[in-house]
Amino acid sequence: MKLGVNIDHIAVLREARKINDPDPIEALGILKRSGADQVTIHLREDRRHINDADAEKIIKMSQLPVNLECSTDSDIIDIVCRLKPHRATLVPEKREEVTTEGGLDIITYEERVIEAIERLQAYEIEVSLFIDPDLEIITRSDALNVEWVELHTGSFANIYAMLYLGLANSHHSIEELELSRHTLRTKLEESLVALKSGADLAASMGLKVAAGHGLNYQNVSEILKIEAIEELNIGQSIVARSVFTGLESAIKEMKALLN
Ligand code: PXP
Numbered sequence: 001m002k003l004g005v006n007i008d009h010i011a012v013l014r015e016a017r018k019i020n021d022p023d024p025i026e027a028l029g030i031l032k033r034s035g036a037d038q039v040t041i042h043l044r045e046d047r048r049h050i051n052d053a054d055a056e057k058i059i060k061m062s063q064l065p066v067n068l069e070c071s072t073d074s075d076i077i078d079i080v081c082r083l084k085p086h087r088a089t090l091v092p093e094k095r096e097e098v099t100t101e102g103g104l105d106i107i108t109y110e111e112r113v114i115e116a117i118e119r120l121q122a123y124e125i126e127v128s129l130f131i132d133p134d135l136e137i138i139t140r141s142d143a144l145n146v147e148w149v150e151l152h153t154g155s156f157a158n159i160y161a162m163l164y165l166g167l168a169n170s171h172h173s174i175e176e177l178e179l180s181r182h183t184l185r186t187k188l189e190e191s192l193v194a195l196k197s198g199a200d201l202a203a204s205m206g207l208k209v210a211a212g213h214g215l216n217y218q219n220v221s222e223i224l225k226i227e228a229i230e231e232l233n234i235g236q237s238i239v240a241r242s243v244f245t246g247l248e249s250a251i252k253e254m255k256a257l258l259n
Contacts, residue, residue: 001224004038004067004210005031006235007058011049024054028062038086040233042069045076045093052079059083067233069130072109072116081123088120089128089150089233103132103152106140117144128210133198142205149202150210150233153223156191157214159184165218192222199228217241 010024024041031039039062041050050058059066065086070076071093080088090113092104106113106129117127128148131137132155141149163184199209211223212233223229 001229002037002231003035004040004212004231004233005036005238006040006042006212006233007031007239008042008049009235009239011051011054015049024050025057025061028058028064032063036064037231038065038067038233040067040069040089040235042091043076043079045071045073055079055083055085059085067128072104072112074115077116077119080125081119084123084125087126087128087148089130089148090116091130101154103134103137104130106131106137106144110140114144117146121145130212133194135198135201138198138202138207139205142202142207146207148208148210150212151195151198151202151229152213153195153211153215154213156188156195156222157216157219159188159191160219160222161214163188192226195223196226196228199226203228 005027007024007027010022010027014020014022014024028039039058041055041058043050043052043055055068059068067087067089068080068083068085069089069091070080072090073093090104092102094101104113113129120127126148127146128150129141129144129146130150130152131141133151138149163181195211199211202209208231209229210231210233211226211229214236215223215232215234216237220232220234223232
């Protein structure tokens with residue numbers, strides 16, 4: 001299984017102080033040494049983490065392929081065409097959301113999506129659509145002649161978190177929080193069936209299949225059972241864990257300077 005590591009959260013930490021540190025560029029060598037297969041970044045319209053200069057440097061300097069997530073906004077597509085990453089993943093984007101919620105609605109926004117795909121492919125950029133694991137959407141994605149689909153695992157991850165990790169967060173509606181464990185188990189099973197049937201259908205049509213959103217060290221084993229998925233894009237859980245796995249050496253280094 002290939003791993004794309006989403007490094008946006010490194011830039012989130014930098015933006016909290018509006019200084020230069022930590023610079024996501026420094027992660028490139030670490031990703032390569034650690035066996036990651038791809039660097040994934042999201043150039044959001046509000047530039048809340050990765051900015052244009054980051055994206056440009058990352059695409060120029062990365063020895064791994066870069067997967068640039070972006071909306072279908074035409075100004076953003078202009079930038080992506082100029083930067084020429086290996087792949088562009090079209091995602092839905094709302095300014096008020098904390099992270100990408102739900103897959104791209106390629107039915108309502110078909111014209112915009114087609115225009116973005118055609119412009120990107122004219123620059124020889126592979127295109128992926130970040131979509132819900134819905135059979136109709138997958139069939140329509142295939143008709144759009146994209147190379148990849150990335151199946152949204154957020155719904156699976158939310159149910160998994162409620163069932164096994166005792167986590168409830170602002171993404172969960174009141175109705176979701178009141179579900180019984182039995183109902184949650186059924187819903188988890190349904191979400192996995194949807195991901196598996198979606199991945200199988202996409203692969204049978206010749207699409208390459210990625211998946212991502214909300215995957216972590218606990219829930220990823222369920223997704224690994226789906227053979228048709230060949231790549232996962234994971235950000236939050238890896239960066240969150242790295243804070244703790246790296247904290248000890250960071251403190252020791254400072255302490256050595258102080259002594
Ligand atoms: N894939 C896509 C298309 C995304 O938008 C994101 C979040 O930026 C991810 C994967 C990674 O999600 P997470 O940070 O929850 O691992």
